[in-house]
Amino acid sequence: MSSSLLKVAVLCSAVVLLGGSSVSNAELSPSFYDETCPNLYAIVFGVLWRASLTDPRIGASLNRLHFHDCFVQGCDASLLLNNTATIESEQQAGGNNNSIRGLDVVNNIKAAVENACPATVSCADILAIAAEVAVVLAGGPSWSSQIPLGRRDSLTANRTLANENLPAPSSTLETLKTLFARQNLSTKDLVALSGAHTFGRAECRFFDNRLYNFSGTNQPDPTLNTTYLATLSEICPENGNRNNLTNLDLTTPNKFDKNYYSNLLVGNGLLNSDQVLFSTSGADTIDIVNNFSSNRTLFFANFVDSMIKMSKISPLTGSEGEIRLHCNFVNDNSSEVVDLASKKSEAVLVEAI
Ligand code: HEM
Numbered sequence: 001m002s003s004s005l006l007k008v009a010v011l012c013s014a015v016v017l018l019g020g021s022s023v024s025n026a027e028l029s030p031s032f033y034d035e036t037c038p039n040l041y042a043i044v045f046g047v048l049w050r051a052s053l054t055d056p057r058i059g060a061s062l063n064r065l066h067f068h069d070c071f072v073q074g075c076d077a078s079l080l081l082n083n084t085a086t087i088e089s090e091q092q093a094g095g096n097n098n099s100i101r102g103l104d105v106v107n108n109i110k111a112a113v114e115n116a117c118p119a120t121v122s123c124a125d126i127l128a129i130a131a132e133v134a135v136v137l138a139g140g141p142s143w144s145s146q147i148p149l150g151r152r153d154s155l156t157a158n159r160t161l162a163n164e165n166l167p168a169p170s171s172t173l174e175t176l177k178t179l180f181a182r183q184n185l186s187t188k189d190l191v192a193l194s195g196a197h198t199f200g201r202a203e204c205r206f207f208d209n210r211l212y213n214f215s216g217t218n219q220p221d222p223t224l225n226t227t228y229l230a231t232l233s234e235i236c237p238e239n240g241n242r243n244n245l246t247n248l249d250l251t252t253p254n255k256f257d258k259n260y261y262s263n264l265l266v267g268n269g270l271l272n273s274d275q276v277l278f279s280t281s282g283a284d285t286i287d288i289v290n291n292f293s294s295n296r297t298l299f300f301a302n303f304v305d306s307m308i309k310m311s312k313i314s315p316l317t318g319s320e321g322e323i324r325l326h327c328n329f330v331n332d333n334s335s336e337v338v339d340l341a342s343k344k345s346e347a348v349l350v351e352a353i
Pocket residue numbers: 057059060061062063064067098099100101167168169170171176193194196197199200201202203206248271273
């Protein structure tokens with residue numbers, strides 16, 4: 001064996017060991033990429049920060065992608081798979097169609113990550129990191145040193161399951177609790193995670209049932225603040241453009257703070273699914289909303305705890321799934337991308353030797 005061949009062999013096994021994707025390792029860990037992609041967090045942060053300069057909504061959009069990924073067969077980037085001959089994309093499921101955004105920015109992050117660490121980091125992990133960076137960029141808590149990593153990407157998507165598992169904005173509190181319980185998430189998790197609606201936007205079609213004819217009463221939703229009702233009626237006129245956008249948090253639209261909860265206290269929740277957390281009589285969520293609305297530290301600590309919990313829903317680990325090279329396609333359907341990536345890894349190997 002020539003010495004350069006030996007070096008390649010040693011390097012290859014080192015890569016396999018350090019790759020952390022060995023079959024026995026089924027636990028997610030914040031240090032998963034410490035050796036194999038030490039700049040991962042900085043790369044994700046950089047691309048998302050840059051995108052946010054021209055699109056202040058983008059962080060919220062990426063945060064939501066992680067949620068919609070995790071609630072459908074676990075945090076496995078199934079949401080990112082596009083329609084192909086064999087994939088029925090989740091992107092056209094009820095809660096996602098013409099609503100999720102930021103897939104292009106995810107692809108930009110993935111390209112930057114592939115450039116630095118070829119074929120190493122999953123799209124599912126990129127979504128988990130971006131969800132945290134989004135909160136940090138908006139002034140919320142950081143849990144960068146605690147993000148569990150080591151998820152792998154699915155080979156499948158399931159639109160039917162997405163239709164079943166993603167909560168609708170018209171949901172009752174009971175339905176919300178049921179859908180969260182299905183993911184082993186508690187009532188506390190439901191209230192804490194709903195606090196993500198402290199940033200981002202929503203289209204009229206997701207809440208205008210509250211404005212003119214709530215539950216067939218020919219009246220607005222009685223729990224909706226009348227001043228807010230007047231504002232929303234201007235943005236979403238009856239029989240008007242149902243794609244008009246408004247802020248989920250009317251007070252501090254781009255800031256990650258506890259105002260989501262203080263809004264609920266005065267009937268200023270935008271979605272029915274928001275306001276029911278406070279306005280359902282006798283509900284055990286009321287005290288939690290009260291507590292979060294009066295204590296930012298308490299909300300932040302609970303939000304971080306619940307985000308970490310959500311991010312651990314049914315991950316693929318070890319040798320399950322794959323590390324996708326392009327987030328929108330499974331590898332065996334993107335031979336050109338595979339070729340590119342393997343050329344890149346060869347180049348890196350040659351350079352290293
Ligand atoms: C509790 C049940 C929930 C319901 C019914 C719900 C529903 C919605 C709806 C209808 C929108 C507006 C989408 C649009 O207009 O295109 C939205 C936006 C958003 N949701 Fe939720 N959501 C829920 C929970 C969550 C959770 C748990 C998170 C994250 C942890 C989250 C994060 C977001 C964010 C950040 C936005 C703004 C997205 C943007 O501006 O692009 N939501 N949600």
